[in-house]
Amino acid sequence: MNYNWINPEEISFNCFLLMDRWLIRMILNNYLGEQDFDDKLSITLAYNPAVAWYFAHKSPESKASIDKLIAMAPKNLSPNDVRKAEIFVISKLETSVVYAYPNIMDKNCDYIYNWNKNSLFELADFTDKLVLDVGSGTGRLAFAAAEKAKRVYASEPTDMLREYMRDKIKRENIKNIIVVDGTIEQIPYEDNTFDIVMSGHVVGDDYEHEIAELTRVVKNGGYIIDCIGEDNRKRKVDEELLKRGFESFYHVSKSGGDIYRYRKKIIK
Structure with a gap:
């Protein structure tokens, strides 16, 4: 369900660097299994190595899932295709992403x-x-x-x-x-x-x-x-x-x- 609390196109994928271990664990435990989301998340992690590194070190119990996702990502995607995947993931994870922007929560939720x-x-x-x-x-x-x-x-x-x-x-x-x-x-x-x-x-x-x-x-x-x-x-x-x-x-x-x-x- 989309609540329209954020505009995904205005959000940097680096927002995931502001997330805590329990949120990362929830994303990798509760959201995986839907093919379209899995495909897009694999792209975002493979083409954002800093976020993938942070996820794996912040939530080491999720590392196997992260490595598996990165391995399945297609090679040589254009920046435009990567950004489309990022926007998809940000939109899907709206209720988690908004935690990185408390002022937006208070204003838009x-x-x-x-x-x-x-x-x-x-x-x-x-x-x-x-x-x-x-x-x-x-x-x-x-x-x-x-x-x-x-x-x-x-x-x-x-x-x-x-x-x-x-x-x-x-x-x-x-x-x-x-x-x-x-x-x-x-x-x-x-x-x-x-x-x-x-x-x-x-x-x-x-x-x-x-x-x-x-x-x-x-x-x-x-x-x-x-x-x-x-x-x-x-x-x-x-x-x-x-x-x-x-x-x-x-x-x-x-x-x-x-x-x-x-x-x-x-x-x-």
């Missing part, structure tokens, strides 16, 4: 700029709470929560996004947000640490493990919140979350999308 922070505040009382935001991105949830919370820890695995949040914190003199590295698969905090753990557009690859990790770091009587942004997508309620004891809250976005938010009180 409808799920961020159309979002109203009251959608979060309706789900829990954040006053003087200790909060963790998992997969914080550009800080949509974290900066809202910080208006009321005692302290917010914004956990984000992408370096460019972490630095974007840190720049905003410094620029706006915000005192109660701490930005850290981390993923939902392995949250870098002790058991029973937070009053509220929240995320958006993060849970869903491995419900059992992800929710277990979120539950582990929440205090007894605390909340897990899943609060997505606003977009125009038509979606159904997440039955997997309902089966695991989450409440759902539904509204229609300004652009006509089906927005479901989820909350679960944790009793240990």
Whole structure:
């Protein structure tokens, strides 16, 4: 699906040099298998040796896939043909490429700029709470929560996004947000640490493990919140979350999308 967050023709393929290990691994694990994409990615890696070198060294577990792709690339392509392949790959990987451009995310991603922070505040009382935001991105949830919370820890695995949040914190003199590295698969905090753990557009690859990790770091009587942004997508309620004891809250976005938010009180 193309979201039109970026104009691929304006993006340099060198943007992949700004990506973190987990993103490279995701690209080479989750996207391969579609012949047209595999063909175009093979060209881009073969004709951009700096990016191929970076991918292999940043994500050594992906090196075999990278070598295989490079080997299958056709020889002696024109610069125009290479650029066409680059644009194809950039477009296909739009949701990953945009992580290298946090300012574009905030400006062009409808799920961020159309979002109203009251959608979060309706789900829990954040006053003087200790909060963790998992997969914080550009800080949509974290900066809202910080208006009321005692302290917010914004956990984000992408370096460019972490630095974007840190720049905003410094620029706006915000005192109660701490930005850290981390993923939902392995949250870098002790058991029973937070009053509220929240995320958006993060849970869903491995419900059992992800929710277990979120539950582990929440205090007894605390909340897990899943609060997505606003977009125009038509979606159904997440039955997997309902089966695991989450409440759902539904509204229609300004652009006509089906927005479901989820909350679960944790009793240990």
